Amino acid sequence: xxxxISFSFALILIHAIAFSNPKPPLGMVYIPKxxxxxxxxxxxxxxxxxxxxxxxxxxxxxxxxxxxVKQNPKWRKSNIKKIFAEHxxxxxxxxxxxxxxxxxxxxxxxVSWFAAKAYAKFVGKxxxxxxxxxxxxxxxxxxPNGMDDPIFRNKVLEWYARPDDxxxxxxxxxxxxxxxxxxxxxxxxxxxxxFNAMLVTGESRGDSDxxxxxxxxxxxxxxxxxKNYAAFMRQAxxxxxxxxxIIGHLGFRCAKDIK
Amino acid sequence: xxxxxxILIICLFLxxxxxxxxxxxxxxxxxxxxxxxxxxxxxNLDQIWTDQDGDQVLFSTIPGKVKxxxxxxxxxxxxxxxxxxxxxxxENQLDPKYKNQIQFILVSFDWKRDKPKVLKKFKKNRNLDHxxxxxxxxxxxxxxLAAVLxxxxxxxxxxxxxxxxLITVLNEQGEIIHQQTGLKQxxxxxxxxxxxxxxxxxx
Numbered sequence: 247x248x249x250x251i252s253f254s255f256a257l258i259l260i261h262a263i264a265f266s267n268p269k270p271p272l273g274m275v276y277i278p279k280x281x282x283x284x285x286x287x288x289x290x291x292x293x294x295x296x297x298x299x300x301x302x303x304x305x306x307x308x309x310x311x312x313x314x315v316k317q318n319p320k321w322r323k324s325n326i327k328k329i330f331a332e333h334x335x336x337x338x339x340x341x342x343x344x345x346x347x348x349x350x351x352x353x354x355x356x357v358s359w360f361a362a363k364a365y366a367k368f369v370g371k372x373x374x375x376x377x378x379x380x381x382x383x384x385x386x387x388x389x390p391n392g393m394d395d396p397i398f399r400n401k402v403l404e405w406y407a408r409p410d411d412x413x414x415x416x417x418x419x420x421x422x423x424x425x426x427x428x429x430x431x432x433x434x435x436x437x438x439x440x441f442n443a444m445l446v447t448g449e450s451r452g453d454s455d456x457x458x459x460x461x462x463x464x465x466x467x468x469x470x471x472x473k474n475y476a477a478f479m480r481q482a483x484x485x486x487x488x489x490x491x492i493i494g495h496l497g498f499r500c501a502k503d504i505k
Numbered sequence: 506x507x508x509x510x511x512i513l514i515i516c517l518f519l520x521x522x523x524x525x526x527x528x529x530x531x532x533x534x535x536x537x538x539x540x541x542x543x544x545x546x547x548x549n550l551d552q553i554w555t556d557q558d559g560d561q562v563l564f565s566t567i568p569g570k571v572k573x574x575x576x577x578x579x580x581x582x583x584x585x586x587x588x589x590x591x592x593x594x595x596e597n598q599l600d601p602k603y604k605n606q607i608q609f610i611l612v613s614f615d616w617k618r619d620k621p622k623v624l625k626k627f628k629k630n631r632n633l634d635h636x637x638x639x640x641x642x643x644x645x646x647x648x649x650l651a652a653v654l655x656x657x658x659x660x661x662x663x664x665x666x667x668x669x670x671l672i673t674v675l676n677e678q679g680e681i682i683h684q685q686t687g688l689k690q691x692x693x694x695x696x697x698x699x700x701x702x703x704x705x706x707x708x
Contacts, residue, residue, distance in 0.1 A: 295662075328544040329653060359652060442652055443659040489652030 268504055274300040275426040276504075280390065282381050285402070285473075296381045301374060302499035304417040304428050305353035305436060306365060308345035314365045316343060321361055331358035332490045351416040353434045353497035359489040362437045362498040371500035373439040376484075378501060383431065385424040392424070405431040406476035414495075434497035435483070444484035546679035547653050552646035554612070557624035557639040565679060567638055569608030570706070571699055572675040576647075576656050578615035578666055579627045587688040588670050589631060595672070595692045595699075596636070603703050609637045612650060614658055614666045616641050655684070676702055 270276045277300065281293040315322045322342040326335050337356045339345050345354075357365075359373075366372050374382075383402070386392025393399050418428045542548045548565040556562050564572075573595060577585040592609055599607065613619035619627075624639035633639075642650070651658055658668035672685040674695060683698035 327542075327549055329546065329549050360649075363649075440648065440659075442648070442657045444657065485657070488655055489649075 270300045271502060273304070274302055274500075274502060277301050277378075277382055277425055277427075280381065282384060282391065284377070284380055285384065285393065294377050294381075296378055298504055299374075299378060300502040300504060301378070301382055301425070301427055302371075302501070303422070303426060305434055305497045305499045306362075307351050307417055308339075308354045309350040311354040311357070311365060312343065312345060314368050318364065318368060321364055326361070328490070330360040330490060331492055334492050335361070337492070349414075351418075352414045353417055353429070355414065355434060355494050355497045356492040357437075357497065358492050359437045359441055359487075363439075365498075366500045369500065371502045373437060373498060374501035375440050376438045376443060379430075379436060379438050382423070382425055382427055385427070385430075387421050387423055390424050402431060403473055403476040406480050408479075434495050435493075437496065437498040441484055441487055442489070444481060543678050543680060545681070547650070547675065547681070548679035550646075550649055550653060552642060552649060554640040554642045554646065555621055556641075557621050557628050559621040562638075562640070567608055567610065570606040570677045571603070571702060572608050572610055572679075573672060573695075573699075574610035574612060574654075574675065575670070575672045576612045576614055576651060576654070576658070576668065578613050579619050579623055580615065581666070584668070584670055584688060588672070591672060591685070591688065591690060591692065595695055598692055598696050600700060600703075603699065604636065606703070607636065607699070609633070610640060611637070612640045612642070612647070614647055614651075614660075614668060615664070616643050616647055618664065654681070674698055674702075677706075 268276055277296075277298060279296055279298040281295050283293050319325055320327075321330075323336045323339060324342050334356060335358060336354075338349075363373055384391055384393055386395055386398040389395065393402075415433060417433065420428060420432055422428050423430060540549070540551075542565070548563070551563060553561050553563060573592060575588050575592060577588055579585075589611070592611075596604075596607075596609060611624075613624065619641050621641065624641060628637060628639055650656075654671060654673050656669055656671050658666055660666055670686070670688050672695065673681055674683040674685075676682045682702060683695055685692065685695045
């Protein structure tokens with residue numbers, strides 16, 4: 247009897263330990279739940295709650311994407327329908343089933359939101375939400391929230407202010423952040439599940455409800471006011487996008503719910 | 506008893522092995538189903554929706570040579586009633602001879618709360634007849650449809666939405682032929698585009 251009890255107890259203990267620190271799928275890390283004030287919102291705003299989830303360590307690479315299109319012909323360059331991706335989809339790929347030499351580990355770009363979503367579904371994942379992405383992006387190398395570090399904070403804002411699609415580096419070249427995630431900055435902008443939740447500040451005829459808190463009331467946008475300029479760039483970028491667009495500095499990575 | 510058990514095991518084994526061979530056959534044929542929808546047709550989305558009667562539908566199976574659609578949610582206090590009114594204005598100003606070839610479609614953002622019963626009540630309360638179809642889906646279908654139409658929307662933690670206001674006209678192939686942006690708009694251009702389409706089609 248005692249043996250049964252102690253064995254059961256041991257079993258329960260092992261399970262408790264195993265489930266208290268979920269093992270992420272290969273290539274992903276566990277992001278524990280947290281709260282944050284998004285970078286481009288007023289300080290008085292309510293913090294946003296992020297539930298724990300898994301996030302890809304690196305953006306999806308050309309090599310990754312090739313596996314996907316090999317098994318999903320409808321997402322190949324020559325087959326894709328215009329409604330899912332505009333002209334120029336995978337424009338740097340020489341053929342349907344090859345990427346440029348030496349770019350296996352570069353993030354795949356010139357992919358539309360529809361293609362990114364289809365890839366995520368194919369590998370049993372999903373795209374992260376904008377909130378999830380920005381939550382993780384605020385981590386410096388040693389802090390979950392690096393925004394109190396003025397050097398890191400400026401680095402982030404500079405990146406938003408100046409996205410750059412010249413020669414893409416390979417993924418993982420920079421230091422991982424606090425969560426073990428690479429390349430949330432300095433490589434590519436990334437599609438999210440709800441990219442079209444960015445509302446345009448509409449004209450008075452009321453074509454949309456406004457994200458009034460977006461543009462801080464303070465003064466003119468100037469080169470010295472990096473935060474406002476970065477906010478403007480981010481808003482302008484996302485609100486101008488359609489799901490079928492393809493852009494040279496826009497890629498993606500995947501997330502996954504914790505079961 | 507043992508015999509019965511053995512028979513069940515054999516049946517289970519046969520059943521499972523049939524399933525395995527089906528998928529292997531699939532893979533060896535490398536089936537690439539290219540549907541017949543055109544490059545720009547939103548019917549390519551092939552998402553399943555549920556209408557106000559609880560029936561499952563695809564966009565392509567909803568009758569109507571021309572479809573005029575917008576996205577809304579039933580508990581929306583300000584914009585959506587105006588949007589529905591804008592659609593009614595279009596309906597009233599269209600040439601009556603085309604009426605039976607046009608379907609007005611309202612797709613809800615709020616798939617969690619706008620269940621078929623809610624949609625049915627909404628339809629009744631606003632006197633929307635059989636030329637109107639109300640649809641509810643899921644997170645993915647709603648986000649995808651919005652992306653294809655160019656509708657922006659945001660879900661708030663309290664379950665409310667802010668969204669852009671867009672009326673879209675689809676031709677018979679499910680391609681977008683016209684869009685009307687904003688609220689309380691003069692529908693003249695939308696009417697023109699629908700009439701023009703029917704004239705070209707020789708309806």
